[in-house]
Amino acid sequence: MKDPRAGQKDAYGLILEAIDTGVYRPGDRLVESELADRFGVSRTPIREALQRLETQSMLTRDGRSLIVASLDHNQMADLYVVRTELEGLAARLAARHATSEEVRVLRDMVEEDRGLIGKPDAMSRANRRFHKQIHLASHNRYLVQQLDLVHRSMALLATTSLAAEGRGEEAIKEHDQIVSAIEARDGDAAHKALSEHISKAFVTRLKIDADKVR
16 A cells, blocks of 8 residues: 655655654564555665665664664663753753743643543654654754654664553653743753653663563
8 A cells, every 4th residue: 555645755754754653663674665565656765765774773684684673771771861961951942942832832732642641652652742842942953953863763662661551641740840841931940850751761661671571
């Protein structure tokens, strides 16, 4: 079945979005012919896109096949260190530069997302939108670019911390605290609230992984 959006995006963007939204998960094998058929593009741009994604470590080799990469414990820890620092900075800048409309959008997101508690996949998508809105509200294009790279790598994590029991409700409360700090134009509080939010998500993910091993 061909994707009707194929004419609007290049092969690279389509494959990357499919990984980001969980259509293809860590360990899944990507086949040129299947991707070309799915997205309605020729195999040449698909091949070029796969090579680019391999260079960016989004894909890895398994013999002659390309599979979606996964992150080991150390890589995940390193990613969260960077994410915590950059997201905290984004929140601090958002408290300084966000427009009233941007703050209103963030507040509306928090209220709407309360209805998604108990639906981890839907909540994960909403969570990405919420964080992206904070990135944009920082009004710093270079920071946004770096955070895009970080969140692209987050797609290589097989599960979402929001799948843990009670984590969804906690995350909404933390989002509320972040937005309140931004509304108050308190950069320090916004930085602290978002940094702690990411740290708690990391701890939850470690518990999820530990339970899988048992």
